Amino acid sequence: MKLLSVTPAPHIWAKDDTQSIMRDVLIALAPAFIASIVIFGIDALLVTVVCVAAAVLSEFIFEKAVKRPVTITDLSAVVTGVLLSFCLPYDIPLWIAALGSVIAIVVVKQLFGGIGQNFANPAITARVVLLICGFNGAMTTFSLDGVSTATPLADGAANPGLAVMFLGNHAGSLGETCALALIIGGIYLLVRKVISWHIPVAYIGTVAVVSLIAQQDLSIQLLGGGLLLGAIFMATDYTTSPMTNVGKLIYGVGCGLLTMMVRLWGATPEGVSYAILLMNILTPHIDKLTKHKAFGGEKA
Amino acid sequence: MGMGKGIRLAGHKNTASCTPVQMTAPARVRIPLSLLGANTSTILVKKGDTVAVGQPIASQGQGIGVPMYASVSGTVEGIESLRMPNGSVVDCIVIASDGQQTVWDGIEVPTVTNMEELLSAVRKSGLVGLGGAGFPTWVKLNATVDRLIINGSECEPYCTVDYIAMRDYAADMAEGVRIVKQMLGIEKAIVGVKHPPQGLAEAFQGMEGVEIKQLREYYPVGAEKMLIHETTGRTVPGGKLPKDAGCIVLNVNTAAFIARYLRTGMPLVSKTVSVDGSAVKTPGVVTAPIGTPVGDLFAAVGGFKGEPAKIFAGGPMMGIALPDLDFPLLWNNNGFVALNEKDAAKPATTACIRCGRCVDHCPMNLMAFEISKAYEQRDVEWLRSIRADLCIECGCCAYVCPARRDLVTNNKLAKRFLASQPKKEVSKQ
Numbered sequence: 001m002k003l004l005s006v007t008p009a010p011h012i013w014a015k016d017d018t019q020s021i022m023r024d025v026l027i028a029l030a031p032a033f034i035a036s037i038v039i040f041g042i043d044a045l046l047v048t049v050v051c052v053a054a055a056v057l058s059e060f061i062f063e064k065a066v067k068r069p070v071t072i073t074d075l076s077a078v079v080t081g082v083l084l085s086f087c088l089p090y091d092i093p094l095w096i097a098a099l100g101s102v103i104a105i106v107v108v109k110q111l112f113g114g115i116g117q118n119f120a121n122p123a124i125t126a127r128v129v130l131l132i133c134g135f136n137g138a139m140t141t142f143s144l145d146g147v148s149t150a151t152p153l154a155d156g157a158a159n160p161g162l163a164v165m166f167l168g169n170h171a172g173s174l175g176e177t178c179a180l181a182l183i184i185g186g187i188y189l190l191v192r193k194v195i196s197w198h199i200p201v202a203y204i205g206t207v208a209v210v211s212l213i214a215q216q217d218l219s220i221q222l223l224g225g226g227l228l229l230g231a232i233f234m235a236t237d238y239t240t241s242p243m244t245n246v247g248k249l250i251y252g253v254g255c256g257l258l259t260m261m262v263r264l265w266g267a268t269p270e271g272v273s274y275a276i277l278l279m280n281i282l283t284p285h286i287d288k289l290t291k292h293k294a295f296g297g298e299k300a
Numbered sequence: 301m302g303m304g305k306g307i308r309l310a311g312h313k314n315t316a317s318c319t320p321v322q323m324t325a326p327a328r329v330r331i332p333l334s335l336l337g338a339n340t341s342t343i344l345v346k347k348g349d350t351v352a353v354g355q356p357i358a359s360q361g362q363g364i365g366v367p368m369y370a371s372v373s374g375t376v377e378g379i380e381s382l383r384m385p386n387g388s389v390v391d392c393i394v395i396a397s398d399g400q401q402t403v404w405d406g407i408e409v410p411t412v413t414n415m416e417e418l419l420s421a422v423r424k425s426g427l428v429g430l431g432g433a434g435f436p437t438w439v440k441l442n443a444t445v446d447r448l449i450i451n452g453s454e455c456e457p458y459c460t461v462d463y464i465a466m467r468d469y470a471a472d473m474a475e476g477v478r479i480v481k482q483m484l485g486i487e488k489a490i491v492g493v494k495h496p497p498q499g500l501a502e503a504f505q506g507m508e509g510v511e512i513k514q515l516r517e518y519y520p521v522g523a524e525k526m527l528i529h530e531t532t533g534r535t536v537p538g539g540k541l542p543k544d545a546g547c548i549v550l551n552v553n554t555a556a557f558i559a560r561y562l563r564t565g566m567p568l569v570s571k572t573v574s575v576d577g578s579a580v581k582t583p584g585v586v587t588a589p590i591g592t593p594v595g596d597l598f599a600a601v602g603g604f605k606g607e608p609a610k611i612f613a614g615g616p617m618m619g620i621a622l623p624d625l626d627f628p629l630l631w632n633n634n635g636f637v638a639l640n641e642k643d644a645a646k647p648a649t650t651a652c653i654r655c656g657r658c659v660d661h662c663p664m665n666l667m668a669f670e671i672s673k674a675y676e677q678r679d680v681e682w683l684r685s686i687r688a689d690l691c692i693e694c695g696c697c698a699y700v701c702p703a704r705r706d707l708v709t710n711n712k713l714a715k716r717f718l719a720s721q722p723k724k725e726v727s728k729q
Binding site for chain 1: 660662
């Protein structure tokens with residue numbers, strides 16, 4: 001008889017593993033992906049494909065180069081690629097899109113130790129780097145049907161109407177415009193327990209409250225920019241958001257406040273990326289403040 | 301902070317409707333002289349001695365030990381050493397069975413009229429906690445409390461012998477509860493159960509101060525601290541025992557055994573266990589003498605389907621993997637599971653993605669990922685500050701971890717590491 005395997009308990013595991021979680025995120029992103037192609041055409045598809053390919057390839061090459069185990073099958077690089085593409089204009093030069101992926105994967109993720117070790121969300125950080133570089137306005141000029149158009153959040157832009165913003169047929173980054181698709185994805189993630197409600201609800205709720213106080217157009221503030229994409233898919237990134245539910249609420253509120261500060265007082269119309277990036281950096285401190293107390297462990 | 305939420309598990313209670321099969325005596329039994337490590341008992345038999353079922357073969361020794369009894373009739377073959385799953389090596393008395401199962405003629409029915417007599421009778425019976433931990437029951441009973449909690453939760457998958465005891469021996473159980481309650485002067489008994497079998501409530505009819513409490517459906521609702529909180533609302537302070545919260549917790553089989561022993565005088569010489577798992581042909585329930593090779597238990601229900609790749613005593617969440625099929629059946633075992641190659645494979649460990657599931661599901665509200673980190677650095681103060689010592693080793697953290705990290709194993713190592721450290725240093729001025 002063969003030797004028996006002797007391992008410590010437990011001897012069973014829950015179904016979800018890192019790959020299945022990332023797969024669920026991709027499934028949740030699918031409606032917005034389809035919407036982006038419908039709204040912006042085949043160019044949107046190209047940007048996403050290039051971002052994903054560049055992300056996966058740079059992860060593979062980097063890990064090979066530094067002799068780390070190759071982890072591209074965990075699908076996290078694919079998620080990063082899709083998310084980055086979702087916050088780019090559909091007509092961005094493809095080399096800029098690819099460069100963004102390389103920055104996200106190599107600089108933000110791998111140089112800090114790979115999955116689970118990055119202090120900031122790779123897609124968001126890469127986007128912010130691209131924004132700062134500017135590329136002659138390639139990152140900030142949005143168009144629809146080939147005509148240069150301001151996003152609903154831009155100063156002086158007209159409200160395109162609730163229906164348009166819900167379905168997404170307005171200018172913006174390619175994955176952020178269709179609110180309906182993003183909400184469907186968010187519900188999927190909640191049902192699959194990939195994310196909890198704390199961050200999205202705290203984030204979106206804070207934006208709504210501040211908008212009302214500041215007498216802003218609520219529909220534009222909630223649906224006209226990158227809020228839903230950010231609150232559902234980016235701010236909920238495990239690695240860069242707090243662990244406990246209380247921490248998640250604090251983090252969500254912080255994201256909301258910072259977003260509105262940029263939107264109301266900042267030099268740019270949109271503040272989601274900056275807000276999440278800043279809160280990413282605060283996450284270790286929030287974690288420290290919101291540690292669980294052991295059951296029955298009041299006195300050491 | 302209160303209790304955490306634990307996890308939901310598939311029950312796999314395939315043997316819940318089985319009737320226990322009485323196994324014929326195995327050719328040979330090995331009875332280890334100690335379950336918990338330190339062994340101070342004296343061996344009362346020598347090679348070549350003839351022994352009968354229920355005959356003492358080792359004294360109770362000092363401290364908290366209990367005596368050991370022959371579980372089969374036959375001839376003492378000698379003393380062997382056996383490596384226990386925790387790494388310790390203990391002496392075993394080996395008895396070759398004559399197949400007769402002759403009962404020792406020195407069996408006496410004890411008389412119990414007060415707490416002292418109950419404690420000494422329970423100690424003499426060789427009883428240890430039958431739910432799994434195997435702590436000597438007489439030590440637990442030596443306490444002044446106002447709540448007796450009977451654990452019928454049986455939250456490990458596959459395990460069914462507690463349910464079967466409540467179904468078939470509810471009267472014994474009720475009698476055990478009555479005796480303990482009366483002798484110890486306990487105000488109230490609470491039977492915590494997830495799925496009460498028919499007739500359970502009837503067994504307690506007419507008994508005052510007994511409540512049958514339906515437990516919530518989660519793992520590990522049957523862990524002592526969880527169960528005490530669920531049934532009484534009390535919290536056992538960190539590092540303290542149930543008695544510090546005014547409670548004694550007994551497994552249903554332990555309670556039933558007390559009644560049976562006081563009626564018959566037959567000490568703990570056999571055990572009923574469930575036998576199940578993907579490598580088993582037909583799952584079943586077997587009653588067998590202590591010390592029976594585990595392989596014989598599997599054979600008694602029809603053997604294996606293919607070759608087993610992993611066998612563990614207990615359930616899949618906390619069960620202890622056994623090195624071979626010769627390992628003896630012990631007093632605290634309640635079931636064995638054999639897994640096939642596919643189910644035995646341990647998934648590969650990957651990097652922590654900080655998903656927070658270990659934090660979210662820990663019933664003790666500990667933060668397992670942080671305990672692992674602090675343990676990797678052997679940081680005593682850090683480990684103390686996050687109360688690594690309070691881990692109940694239930695395995696929820698490792699179960700839910702999508703990166704399949706050995707979280708509960710690290711917790712156990714961290715606990716042992718902490719225990720090995722000198723007591724708190726005097727803080728430097």
